[in-house]
Amino acid sequence: MSNIQCDIVSAESAIFKGEANMVVASGIEGELGITAQHTPLITQLKPGEIRVIQADGTEEHFYVSGGILEVQPSLVSVLADTAVRADDIDEAAAIKAKEEAERLLKDNNKKQDLAMVQADLAKALAQISAVAKLKKNLKR
């Protein structure tokens, strides 16, 4: 039986790449065992184990906390999430980030408008480049 190429990647790193005889994963609607010539499929993954049975019979195990599994006739790709994700956890993170901004804003009411800030920045950058030029001239 021919083998299937298997890629497991997460946003932070490439986890596994190699030939497999079969890939077993827990999809959102049930367990899946994928071999070569499987029909194209995309499914969301439940948190769980992914087993890669390699061509020589050895098994590799990976834990994923969710993600997407894409199947093409000669290729299986797993886009793994790096952490357990749930709407309420995400929501909590969003609220925390907002609070952080409110805390920052608390103790100052004065706001400069964009044009002014832009002028200040241009000045600062000009100073930096002037110093660099001056230094160059001094060396000569």
Place this chain on the structure above:
Amino acid sequence: MAVGSEIVTKIKSVKSTRKVTTALEMVSASKIKKAQDQMQASRPYARKVRQIIGHLAEATPEYKHPFLHESNADRVGYIVISTDRGLCGGLNSGLFKKCVGHMQEWQDKGSAVDVVTIGNKAASFFKNVDVNLKANISSLGDNPELIKLIGVVKVMLDAFEAGELSHLYLVYNDFINTMTQKPLVDQLLPLPADDSVVARKDNWDYLYEPSAKDVLDHLITRYIESLVFQGVLENLASEHAARMVAMKSASDNASDLIKDLQLVYNKARQAAITQEISEIVGGAAAV
């Protein structure tokens, strides 16, 4: 002999400053490599997601995700990625200048500007600027994790989904090489049309579990997150590169300064000796 003791103290202090700047330079030099590796490691994910989204968008033309088209809201959003610490030359100033210029254009057109910041420098900069700072996350460190970015990204994605924003931009320093970093303002949403996805001739389609729409929703969010994460990594590599260059020039300046001071010190010492000798000779002649 107490000649020029102030100069000696000064030389000592400049020397110890040089030690610090050299150390910082070496630390950054070693971290660049790691940051670059991380950048490489996270690329396959974004590429893969991009492919699938391209495919999905084609396969399900009847479903239009809100992230794929422009709303006519009068606000624009920015996710600004800066460093947490300074001592990296004009890196942040250059970025803010580019970003503020971009914002100004929108304000001139009558749009309000919403900002979320990643990194201390951006936070302390934008809290004093006439924009609406919505969320912030700082102190990601040298090993940024995607999970820490979820909050700030979600704030903006929710706003876009609710039709409050017409555009969403990502602002960061693109790492080109150690000497060059380029401030960039990239459009995140609506997702720009991708030319790299070639229209396929054959008519196969995926089986979707649970449904094409769910999968697409899930993927697009992940995709935006991975782009922001990639931006954070690019910016991190840029930070280290810029710091290395800034510290190198600081060390060079310190060396120049030491050389000059040493010269002044030697001259002073020589003058003192000459004076002493002439005093002795003068004294001997008088006897």
